Amino acid sequence: MSASQPLRSHSDIVSVLRAAGCVFAEDEARLLIEQARTPGDLATMVSQRTAGLPLEHVLGWAQFCGLRVTVDPGVFVPRRRTEFLVHRAVALARQCNSQAGAALAQPCTVVDLCCGSGAAGAALAAALGRIELYSVDLDPAAVRCARSNLAAIGARVYEGDLYDPLPVTLHGRVDVLVANAPYVPTEAIGLMPAEARIHEPRIALDGGCDGLDILRRVIAAAPIWLAPGGHLLIETGQGQARQAAKIIIHHGLIPRTSHSDDLNATVIIGTKPADTG
Ligand SMILES: C[S@@+](CC[C@H](N)C(=O)[O-])C[C@H]1O[C@@H](n2cnc3c(N)ncnc32)[C@H](O)[C@@H]1O
Numbered sequence: 188m189s190a191s192q193p194l195r196s197h198s199d200i201v202s203v204l205r206a207a208g209c210v211f212a213e214d215e216a217r218l219l220i221e222q223a224r225t226p227g228d229l230a231t232m233v234s235q236r237t238a239g240l241p242l243e244h245v246l247g248w249a250q251f252c253g254l255r256v257t258v259d260p261g262v263f264v265p266r267r268r269t270e271f272l273v274h275r276a277v278a279l280a281r282q283c284n285s286q287a288g289a290a291l292a293q294p295c296t297v298v299d300l301c302c303g304s305g306a307a308g309a310a311l312a313a314a315l316g317r318i319e320l321y322s323v324d325l326d327p328a329a330v331r332c333a334r335s336n337l338a339a340i341g342a343r344v345y346e347g348d349l350y351d352p353l354p355v356t357l358h359g360r361v362d363v364l365v366a367n368a369p370y371v372p373t374e375a376i377g378l379m380p381a382e383a384r385i386h387e388p389r390i391a392l393d394g395g396c397d398g399l400d401i402l403r404r405v406i407a408a409a410p411i412w413l414a415p416g417g418h419l420l421i422e423t424g425q426g427q428a429r430q431a432a433k434i435i436i437h438h439g440l441i442p443r444t445s446h447s448d449d450l451n452a453t454v455i456i457g458t459k460p461a462d463t464g
Contacts, residue, residue: 200233207237215242222246241382252310259332263391265306269367271452272422273307275445276363277314279418279456283362294319298361298412300349300405301325301368303391305333305342311365312340321345323352326390349401350408361412366405367422372398398427399434406434409457413440416461423453431455439463 197216204212215236223229235245243249243264249256251265252273258264280295294317299308302322312318320342324330330346337344345352371392376384383392394400402421409419419440423431432442432455440457447453 200229203233203237207239209236209242218242218246239381239385241386244386249304249306251306252313254306254309254313256304256306256309257332257336258304259328261328261386261388262326262332263303263329263387265304268447268450268452269307269422270310271445271447271450272365272367272420272454273310273314275454275456276307276311276365276418276420279420280311280315280318280363283416283418295362296357296360296414297321298353298357298364299323300364300366301401302333302344303329303367305336305344307365307367308333308342309336309340311363312337312342321353321357323347323349326388328388329391349404350412353412358411360414362414362417364409364413364417364419365421366402366419368394368401368405370394370398370402370423370427372396397430398424399430402431403434406431406438406440406457410439410459410463413459415459415463417459419457419459421455421457423455425451425453428453428455 197220200216201212204215209215219229219232223232232245236242241264243258244260247257249258249265252270256265283295295315296319297311299322302308302324305322308320308322312320322333322342322344324333325348327346330344334344369392371394373393373395376392428444432444435442435457440459443456445454
């Protein structure tokens with residue numbers, strides 16, 4: 188089929204997507220057809236996709252923890268594996284609340300560092316109901332995107348470097364601190380799929396020499412912000428888990444590692460001892 192011929196059917200589009208190397212061509216074709224408002228729209232979307240733009244950037248949204256999260260061009264696409272970080276955070280936040288006792292339960296105070304589109308915060312709010320959410324990203328495009336995704340839940344979204352823009356009134360008050368920060372070692376970026384390498388910003392991927400540069404800074408300052416008994420949760424590669432746990436111990440937090448084979452996801456938890464002020 189030539190590019191100038193109109194795309195008439197699902198099977199036409201499947202063929203074009205398949206020829207371009209899209210593995211889930213059937214599903215993608217269905218989503219593109221559902222999303223397009225006009226045949227012209229559909230043709231544009233199919234050609235964007237065959238040119239290598241991530242499906243989520245073509246559609247303008249990603250599915251994450253059952254939510255449809257807006258993902259603007261140039262903003263990191265939330266990954267399925269990060270749903271594991273959210274599930275672990277939800278379980279810990281529920282424990283915090285049940286320990287406080289139903290009558291005393293306050294909305295959980297949650298910080299999402301390196302929030303990207305704001306997907307993790309949105310999913311935590313959807314699962315937990317009332318939360319006080321603070322999200323931060325360095326990239327202005329991500330901050331705009333997160334603000335639009337989180338407006339309905341009244342989250343505060345800040346632009347800046349890690350903890351810098353957060354109000355100091357949060358010191359010692361954060362129940363759950365999540366960070367899916369960049370953790371790809373610089374040299375491994377060249378091995379990533381083209382969709383990520385070309386269409387996602389380097390700042391969203393590059394974790395420095397061993398991939399842990401940003402996470403080291405996240406962990407080092409976490410004890411200042413966590414409430415006694417509060418939890419830091421970070422996503423890492425499986426091979427980085429041991430080193431990340433050592434850094435967590437070095438900063439006085441109690442480490443725990445969780446892994447999901449299904450999602451190929453690793454989360455390191457650092458808990459601030461409950462008897463510290
Ligand atoms: C791997 S992406 C994850 C985004 C989001 N947490 C998610 O799971 O979809 C990492 C994000 O960290 C942001 N980032 C990188 N360095 C940062 C820094 N020093 N302070 C705040 N955000 C940073 C990037 O802009 C990017 O949005």
